[in-house]
Amino acid sequence: MPPQARARVRDAVARRATGRSLEGPFYTDREFFDVDIEAVFARQWLFVAVDAELPEPGDCTTVEIGPYSVIVLRDDDTLRAFHNVCRHRGARILDPGGGSTGNLVCGYHKWTYGTDGTLLHAPSQPADFDPGCFGLRTVHVRSVGGLVFVCLAEEPPADFAEVAARIEPYLRPHQLRRAKVAARTDLVEDGNWKLVMENNRECYHCDGHPELLRTFFPTYGYTEDNVPAQLRPAHERYLRADAEMRETYERLDLPYALIEELHIRPTGFRIQRDALDLAGESFTPDGAAACCRLLGDLATPRLGHLALHMQPNSWFHVLGDHAITFGVLPLAPDKTLLRTTWLVHQDATEGVDYDPDTLLRVWTATNEQDARLVARAQQGVSSPAYEPGPYAPTEYQVEAFCAWYIARLREELQR
Numbered sequence: 001m002p003p004q005a006r007a008r009v010r011d012a013v014a015r016r017a018t019g020r021s022l023e024g025p026f027y028t029d030r031e032f033f034d035v036d037i038e039a040v041f042a043r044q045w046l047f048v049a050v051d052a053e054l055p056e057p058g059d060c061t062t063v064e065i066g067p068y069s070v071i072v073l074r075d076d077d078t079l080r081a082f083h084n085v086c087r088h089r090g091a092r093i094l095d096p097g098g099g100s101t102g103n104l105v106c107g108y109h110k111w112t113y114g115t116d117g118t119l120l121h122a123p124s125q126p127a128d129f130d131p132g133c134f135g136l137r138t139v140h141v142r143s144v145g146g147l148v149f150v151c152l153a154e155e156p157p158a159d160f161a162e163v164a165a166r167i168e169p170y171l172r173p174h175q176l177r178r179a180k181v182a183a184r185t186d187l188v189e190d191g192n193w194k195l196v197m198e199n200n201r202e203c204y205h206c207d208g209h210p211e212l213l214r215t216f217f218p219t220y221g222y223t224e225d226n227v228p229a230q231l232r233p234a235h236e237r238y239l240r241a242d243a244e245m246r247e248t249y250e251r252l253d254l255p256y257a258l259i260e261e262l263h264i265r266p267t268g269f270r271i272q273r274d275a276l277d278l279a280g281e282s283f284t285p286d287g288a289a290a291c292c293r294l295l296g297d298l299a300t301p302r303l304g305h306l307a308l309h310m311q312p313n314s315w316f317h318v319l320g321d322h323a324i325t326f327g328v329l330p331l332a333p334d335k336t337l338l339r340t341t342w343l344v345h346q347d348a349t350e351g352v353d354y355d356p357d358t359l360l361r362v363w364t365a366t367n368e369q370d371a372r373l374v375a376r377a378q379q380g381v382s383s384p385a386y387e388p389g390p391y392a393p394t395e396y397q398v399e400a401f402c403a404w405y406i407a408r409l410r411e412e413l414q415r
């Protein structure tokens with residue numbers, strides 16, 4: 001971190017008031033953005049893909065993380081990740097996007113790497129050239145219940161294995177490794193990555209989501225004693241649905257308890273199986289399943305949703321009939337990529353078992369509504385007149401995100 005940036009970040013971190021939004025430069029300033037890459041995205045485990053994108057040996061995808069580009073690839077049964085940087089003179093090897101590859105061939109001078117990253121061929125090198133010294137630089141990669149995470153740090157946060165072990169039993173019944181990608185969308189939002197994450201951590205703004213609120217209870221984030229009067233009817237419906245869901249979860253032996261450790265560990269997370277309104281099966285106008293072929297070997301579609309949030313860059317909704325993953329990657333101080341992926345059972349047939357329009361409708365609309373809110377927030381916090389404002393109690397997860405983030409900056413400042 002350059003000394004000037006270090007001083008500015010240190011002062012802003014010291015001024016951070018618990019329970020209030022962050023100061024403007026955290027969202028708008030290039031130096032702060034670069035620090036975010038260094039302190040967060042180059043250090044933490046990041047959700048970047050799903051196993052279902054890479055079902056066969058040789059399947060690969062690339063992910064851009066700030067100035068880094070990473071290749072994620074299936075090599076036989078093993079997932080591997082490499083820096084997308086040729087060991088000759090550094091050229092980018094694979095273009096953005098996914099596909100399938102036998103060997104990885106750099107387009108510049110044709111250095112050729114195997115799918116395990118070893119350098120197989122470097123034309124016209126002298127006899128004493130040792131290809132063993134020039135394999136692709138590896139990146140840590142790990143699949144958790146069909147969700148693929150990478151970590152750019154040499155020493156990743158040590159608590160990830162424990163978090164993975166606690167999350168996997170929730171995900172296992174849905175068998176996302178055996179799913180197929182029904183659709184994927186990339187949405188570039190006009191806002192800082194933290195505004196995208198913060199927006200997702202609260203439902204204070206949820207009356208802007210009419211499609212989602214058909215089935216998602218707007219009481220998310222409230223407690224029994226602070227549910228506002230106008231949400232009481234929804235809360236009563238939630239309590240009835242919740243009681244029924246708990247019986248179902250117990251009967252089917254599905255883990256459902258809330259675990260909320262958003263800011264007390266490096267790999268902050270929150271997981272909970274929770275009821276949905278109406279038919280309680282899926283994010284559709286009537287709550288009925290969007291795909292008639294259920295995930296895994298699930299016995300009923302009426303399971304509500306498994307909601308998982310992970311710091312710093314992802315959230316997930318895993319239902320009986322499909323799953324939706326959301327990955328957030330920073331592009332610039334005021335630009336963020338939101339990648340959304342819809343998964344269905346691998347044998348589900350489009351047009352027969354599911355209608356893609358029905359499957360995608362709610363979260364496509366919700367993402368676009370959220371993007372507009374994030375862009376408005378970005379415009380506002382860019383004004384010199386902006387000053388941090390107070391979170392409501394129902395925004396406690398936004399505070400937890402900021403507390404987690406500030407803790408990562410503190411760690412970085414101590415390095």
Ligand code: FES
Nearest residue numbers: 086088089106109
């Ligand atoms: S930079 Fe890749 S082969 Fe030369």
Ligand SMILES: [Fe+2]
Nearest residue numbers: 199200209370
């Ligand atoms: Fe939203």
